[in-house]
Amino acid sequence: MRWGQWGVRMDSDRLRTMIEECLESGIDTFDHADIYGGPHATESDFGRVLGADPALRSRMKIITKCGILLPDKPSSAPRIKHYDTSARYILTSAEQSLSSLKTDHIDLFLIHRPDPLMQPEEMAEAFFRLKRDGKVLHFGVSNFKASQLRMIHRHWPVEVNQLQVSVEHPHALFDGSVDACMELGVRVQAWSPLGAGSMDGAAEDERLRKIHAVAEIIAQRHGLEASQVLLAWVLTHPAKITPVLGTSRIERMRTAVAVGMQRLDREEWFMLLRASTGRDVA
Numbered sequence: 301m302r303w304g305q306w307g308v309r310m311d312s313d314r315l316r317t318m319i320e321e322c323l324e325s326g327i328d329t330f331d332h333a334d335i336y337g338g339p340h341a342t343e344s345d346f347g348r349v350l351g352a353d354p355a356l357r358s359r360m361k362i363i364t365k366c367g368i369l370l371p372d373k374p375s376s377a378p379r380i381k382h383y384d385t386s387a388r389y390i391l392t393s394a395e396q397s398l399s400s401l402k403t404d405h406i407d408l409f410l411i412h413r414p415d416p417l418m419q420p421e422e423m424a425e426a427f428f429r430l431k432r433d434g435k436v437l438h439f440g441v442s443n444f445k446a447s448q449l450r451m452i453h454r455h456w457p458v459e460v461n462q463l464q465v466s467v468e469h470p471h472a473l474f475d476g477s478v479d480a481c482m483e484l485g486v487r488v489q490a491w492s493p494l495g496a497g498s499m500d501g502a503a504e505d506e507r508l509r510k511i512h513a514v515a516e517i518i519a520q521r522h523g524l525e526a527s528q529v530l531l532a533w534v535l536t537h538p539a540k541i542t543p544v545l546g547t548s549r550i551e552r553m554r555t556a557v558a559v560g561m562q563r564l565d566r567e568e569w570f571m572l573l574r575a576s577t578g579r580d581v582a
C-alpha cells in the first residue's frame with residue numbers, strides 16, 4: 301500500500317531490490333489490494349517486476365483483496381466510493397489482479413471490507429469457482445466483525461481475517477472480532493501494527509506520547525527498540541497474530557524481523573494497554 305502511488309512511489313528497480321531484500325530477510329509474503337495506488341495500479345507495478353524475473357514468484361506468497369470500488373477520474377464510473385461483493389465482481393477483480401500481478405494464482409484472496417449488501421452464498425460460489433480453477437489457493441476477509449465472520453464462515457471456511465490491531469488501536473481485541481477468529485480457527489493478520497507510523501508524530505498527541513514513553517521503558521529493559529516492543533505487544537496475543545508491516549525501508553523491516561520470538565510479560569502488555577486506553581483495567 302505504501303510502496304506505490306499511495307506512498308513512496310518506488311520505481312521497478314527499487315521495488316525489485318526491496319522485494320529481494322525482504323525475501324533475504326525472511327519476509328516472503330506481500331500484501332496487495334486491487335485499489336492500492338489506484339485500480340490495480342500497485343499490483344501492476346509489482347507485476348512488472350515479476351514479469352521481468354518470473355523466478356521471483358516461486359519464492360513468495362501474494363495476498364490481494366477486492367470489494368472496494370473507487371471513483372478513478374471525475375468522469376469515470378463508479379461515481380462514488382462503494383463496495384461490491386457480488387460473485388461477478390469478485391471474479392472480475394480476481395482475474396484483473398492475476399493479470400496485473402503477472403501470476404497464475406493468488407495465494408490468499410481477501411474481501412477487503414464487510415459489505416452491508418453481501419450475500420455469503422454468492423461470495424462462496426465465487427470462491428468455489430476461483431479455487432476449482434486453481435486461481436486462488438486460500439480465502440479470507442478483512443475488517444470483519446464477529447457476526448460478519450460467522451455469517452460467511454457458515455458458507456465458506458475463510459482462513460484469515462485481516463484486522464487493524466496495534467497498541468494504538470486495540471479495539472478488535474475487545475469487540476469480539478479476534479475472539480471469533482480464535483473460536484473459528486481463523487488466522488488474524490494485523491494491519492497497521494505500528495499504528496501506521498503515528499508514533500513518528502507522538503510529540504503532537506498526549507496519548508501517543510504516553511504509549512511511546514511506556515514502549516521506551518520496556519524497550520530499555522529488553523535491549524530493544526520501541527517499535528519492536530509495539531510489535532511484540534501484537535505478537536504476544538494468544539491468537540498468534542501475523543503483523544502486516546507497512547514500512548518502505550528495508551532496515552525497518554529487518555528491525556521488525558529481529559523481534560523474533562520476543563514476547564512481553566503480562567505486566568508489560570497491560571502497561572501498554574493502559575497507556576493506550578488511559579485507564580487501568582476494571
Ligand SMILES: NC(=O)c1ccc[n+]([C@@H]2O[C@H](COP(=O)([O-])OP(=O)(O)OC[C@H]3O[C@@H](n4cnc5c(N)ncnc54)[C@H](OP(=O)(O)O)[C@@H]3O)[C@@H](O)[C@H]2O)c1
Nearest residue numbers: 301331442491492493494495496497527544545546547548
Ligand atoms: N486490510 C485493510 O483494510 C488494510 C488497511 C490498511 C493497511 N493495510 C495493509 O497493512 C499494511 C501495513 O499498514 P501500515 O503501513 O499502516 O502499517 P505500519 O507498519 O503500522 O506503518 C507503516 C508506516 O509507519 C512508518 N513508520 C514510522 N516509524 C516506523 C518504524 N520504526 N518502523 C516501521 N515503520 C515506521 C512507515 O514509514 P517508512 O516507510 O518511512 O518506514 C510507514 O509509513 C499496508 O501496507 C497494507 O498492505 C490493510
